[in-house]
Amino acid sequence: MISSIETHLNLPNKEAYLKLIQPEHIDQLYQLLESNRKYLQKNIPGIDSLQTRDDLERRWGTSKENSLQFGLWLNKNQLIGRCRLTRDVNTCSADIGYWISETFQGQGLMTSAVEQLIKFAFEKWNIKRMEIHCGGNNLKSRAIPERLGFSNEGISQMYPPILLNGQMLESIVYSKNNSIEK
Numbered sequence: 257m258i259s260s261i262e263t264h265l266n267l268p269n270k271e272a273y274l275k276l277i278q279p280e281h282i283d284q285l286y287q288l289l290e291s292n293r294k295y296l297q298k299n300i301p302g303i304d305s306l307q308t309r310d311d312l313e314r315r316w317g318t319s320k321e322n323s324l325q326f327g328l329w330l331n332k333n334q335l336i337g338r339c340r341l342t343r344d345v346n347t348c349s350a351d352i353g354y355w356i357s358e359t360f361q362g363q364g365l366m367t368s369a370v371e372q373l374i375k376f377a378f379e380k381w382n383i384k385r386m387e388i389h390c391g392g393n394n395l396k397s398r399a400i401p402e403r404l405g406f407s408n409e410g411i412s413q414m415y416p417p418i419l420l421n422g423q424m425l426e427s428i429v430y431s432k433n434n435s436i437e438k
């Protein structure tokens with residue numbers, strides 16, 4: 257059972273919050289995807305496989321116990337981005353994926369959102385290690401774990417090279433260990 261109280265995360269000093277995506281948010285998410293499709297295609301593989309509202313609901317709209325799909329909202333209920341937090345209970349680790357609407361880049365909103373997800377995963381899931389995998393050429397994405405003090409561990413084994421826009425791209429894995437004493 258996924259508790260909605262535990263999964264509403266405010267972003268300190270920002271008029272924004274993270275909340276689990278629910279069925280009633282799918283239309284809003286679909287509109288956001290459509291208005292950002294070309295921009296997202298540059299860096300996220302598999303956008304072309306999200307053509308219909310149902311595709312979207314299946315892939316980004318449904319949280320499972322070990323993989324949570326969050327929307328990033330401004331306080332007036334405007335959806336501006338999306339984050340996924342997935343844990344591997346065998347290795348006691350988790351990883352995060354994210355995107356924000358092109359219009360809302362450059363304000364530190366995603367860095368703050370990722371910081372809250374890390375806190376959530378360390379405190380509530382008690383994971384030992386957080387990973388973020390970024391396209392090697394995606395400097396804006398890489399800047400987020402770098403800003404948050406992650407270590408660069410080099411080429412990711414979890415996400416093998418992918419063909420994106422005619423180019424083979426490797427992913428870089430960043431990691432951070434849980435230093436919260438229990």
Ligand SMILES: CC(C)(COP(=O)(O)OP(=O)(O)OC[C@H]1O[C@@H](n2cnc3c(N)ncnc32)[C@H](O)[C@@H]1OP(=O)(O)O)[C@@H](O)C(=O)NCCC(=O)NCCS
Binds near residue numbers: 296357362368
């Ligand atoms: C990757 C992505 C989320 C980064 O977005 P972003 O806006 O750069 O990230 P943030 O919201 O954390 O904002 C950081 C920017 O805000 C600025 N900023 C302003 N106030 C800030 C604050 N309080 N804290 C941190 N940064 C702040 C930073 O200087 C930085 O600006 P810069 O890029 O000019 O240096 C976004 O580019 C995106 O969604 N891209 C398409 C999808 C994608 O690539 N996803 C990742 C796949 S691996």
